[in-house]
């Protein structure tokens with residue numbers, strides 16, 4: 001498929017997502033990172049009627065997109081403690097049938113997670129290449145943000161978890177060395193076998209805890225997150241937003257933890273249509 005097909009798919013998905021989930025009177029909106037989010041900002045600019053609206057970026061690139069569109073950015077840490085974002089939009093590198101996502105292809109996963117969890121609803125927008133049944137089908141690796149000093153120990157630990165060749169991500173100019181995130185941390189890209197969803201574990205396709213070489217999405221995310229030196233993992237899984245709040249309220253055993261899954265993902269398809277996946 002040509003570049004223009006991919007870009008048209010991103011724009012179509014962005015327009016539909018904004019039409020369905022952006023309230024023109026919204027006051028605080030989260031804006032993710034990457035190439036697809038540019039089309040979301042374009043569509044929001046056309047739709048917004050509230051001159052006081054503020055946009056919370058997820059990093060340097062995201063902030064530049066907001067500023068270039070003539071919109072007003074506000075830092076995540078200047079939001080009042082109890083203020084929620086009306087909605088947050090973001091791209092994704094791959095999405096599975098349960099709406100679990102891989103993110104961090106552009107190294108912005110940490111702030112993206114903060115913003116996704118702060119939103120009443122988190123919506124993803126992507127092109128058809130990202131729509132898969134399982135994570136690590138087409139996208140090859142899990143991006144992981146780590147403290148620079150911890151790189152050797154995290155690489156070793158990832159191999160123990162079953163990642164064959166985890167690598168420190170370099171800048172595009174190899175001579176300049178490792179790529180630095182907005183937090184001045186590094187990114188490790190870790191390949192694993194295609195991940196299982198919860199239903200796969202229930203139907204016996206694998207244990208999903210790494211013991212038989214298979215990993216279920218959230219179990220792998222938790223295992224990586226527990227490694228010393230890891231700031232954040234580019235797996236967005238687990239209930240998020242009002243669904244999670246409602247479940248937590250009735251969850252006496254406190255087993256429902258806070259996740260980052262989107263409530264909806266809009267995929268721009270190669271034929272110009274837009275496909276929607278929503279939380280079941």
Ligand SMILES: O=C[C@H](O)[C@H](O)[C@H](O)COP(=O)(O)O
Nearest residue numbers: 034035036091104105106108
């Ligand atoms: O770190 C980057 C982000 O997670 C992006 O949202 C993700 O990589 C998708 O980017 P794009 O819209 O350029 O495919």
